[in-house]
Structure formats: structure tokens, C-alpha cells
Amino acid sequence: MTEPYKGIIPIAPTIFHENGDLDHDGNRRVMDLMVDQGVDGICILANFSEQFLLTDEERDQVMRLSIEQVAGRVPVCVTTSHFSTRIAAQRAKAAAEAGAKMLMMMPPYHGALLRADEQDMIEHFKIVADAAGIPIILQDAPLSGVAMSVPFMVRLNKEVPLVRYFKIEVPGTAGKLRALIEAGGEAVVGPFDGEEAITLMADLDAGATGTMTSAMIPDLIKPILAAHAGGDRKQAAALYARVLPIINYENRQCGLRSAKAVMMEGGVIKSDAVRHPLVPLHPKTREGLLELARELDPLALRWGK
Secondary structure, three states, rough: OOOOOEEEEOOOOOOOOOOOOOOOOHHHHHHHHHHOOOOOEEEEEHHHHOHHOOOOOHHHHHHHHHHHHHHOOOEEEEOOOOOOOHHHHHHHHHHHHHHEEEEEOOEEEEEOEEOOOOHHHHHHHHOOOOOOOOOOOEOOOHOOOOOOHHHHHHHHHHHEEEEEEEEEEEOOOHHHHHHHHHHHHHHOOEEEEHHHOOOOHHHHHHOOOOOOEOOOOHHHHOOOHHHHOOOOOHHHHHHHHHHHHHHHHHHHHOHHHHHHHHHHHOOOOOOOOOOOOOOOOOOHHHHHHHHHHHHHHHHHHOOOO
């Protein structure tokens, strides 16, 4: 797959043993599963990958083993966000050298109050882009606490052309996507949504050409994008209605733990452990998720059996 990247590029979970150590074999198996799910790309080390719970050495291990395991079957996007421009650029350069095809980055922030102004954000992204030389997906999400307007995003794209993909996952995503596409024109190469695809239909109607979901059911979400892109909105809506209950359950009840729970149940991985201070799913919540999953029979629920 070459540019422009589109379709479904899910976030890979990072797999741990029960004691919290990295499970390298489990992470390799997740890469193989995701390729078999028919994804259009794989994003690693994102927030849904528990990137904020990994050491720098662990990040490097996960990045390298993931890219090696995928072996060019689909493009790999590496998240390299950091408040420090120097560290973000170092991460980006290492990712490009390892074979990543894209980067995903949030704007620089630290905690609730340390944020860069617009000019500093542009300089931040320019330095990273110069270091890596590969396309960047700008992640616009509430987690950063940084409000980025459409005019700013268009300006960033003009001044740093490698920032040409945009993952929008804020309240009113469809409206912001529509405004961004209208203002940015052809320079907005890839308008994506996220947040587990909970607003997918509205976002596709607004012009999104891709989505970055979890790795739980991308094989069931991809046909929605294909039908919509093919002009069959009625079929897309019907397919979306079928999976919306589990997407809602994931988004509102489970978060990043959902994909791991389904993968463990399906024999893909041995443990769905998360790192403290995150805590495991309550058994009743987990069973509610698996009940919905069994009705849909996604690949992750049977791949390892």
C-alpha cells in the first residue's frame, strides 16, 4: 500500500505477561493477526498501545519487533509523540530508519498546563518532519488538552507539508472534518477519524477516508468503509448498525482493554494484562464484551484456536 493511505489502520495493543513484562511472542502474534484481519495499515505505540506505560527501551523493542514481523505486508505507523522536540525527533528518525511508513503525533504537551503556542508547535513538527522524512498523522484528541483550530491545522499543513494526514477524535468530529477538508482542499491527503469508530458513519459522510480503531474487530469495520466508498451508503449503515453495540461497549466500558480481552479469548495471546495503574476489566464487564463479540464472531475471537 502506497500513499495516499486510507482505509482502516487500527492501533495495536502492547502485550504483556501476567507479571507485566513484555510478551514478545504475543506482540508478534498480534501483528500476524492484524494482517490477517485485512487491515490497511497498523499503528503501534499509540495511547491505546499503553505507550505511556513503556520505557524508552521497551518502546524501541516493540517498534523493531513489530516492523520486522509485519515485514512490509502493510505499512506500519509509529506514534512518536513527546513534549520534547528533541526526543520526538529522535523517535521519529529511529522509526523511519526501522522501516515505518508514517508517524502519528499529538501536539506537544505535558500535564494540564505545559503546552506550546502555535508557532512553537509548527517548529516542533517541522523539526520532526525534517528528522524522519515520512508522512505524519496529526492526532487531534482531548487527551492532549491542546485545542487546534482548523485554520491552524491548514497553516501547519502548508508550512510542514509532511503533516498531511489528520486523525480527528474530538466532540463534533464530523463537523471539524468537513471544515478541514473544505479549508485544506487536496493538501488534506488523509482525513481520518478515531475513538473506536463510534462516530464512523457521520465522519464518513463528512469526507473521512479512513479510521483508526482498536484491533478488536477491524475485519468487521473495513466492509463499512468499502461499502461507503463504493456509494452504497445503505449497506454501510446496515453493517455499522450491526457492530455499533460492541463499539459503544468498547468505547464506554472497556477502552484499550477490549482488544486484549477478545484476543485472549480467541487464543491469540496468553494474557490480557495491562500495566498498573490501569486495572483489569471487571469479570462481569469482560463477559459483557465477550457476549457481544460471540454474536459477531470476529477473527480475533477464533484466530488462535
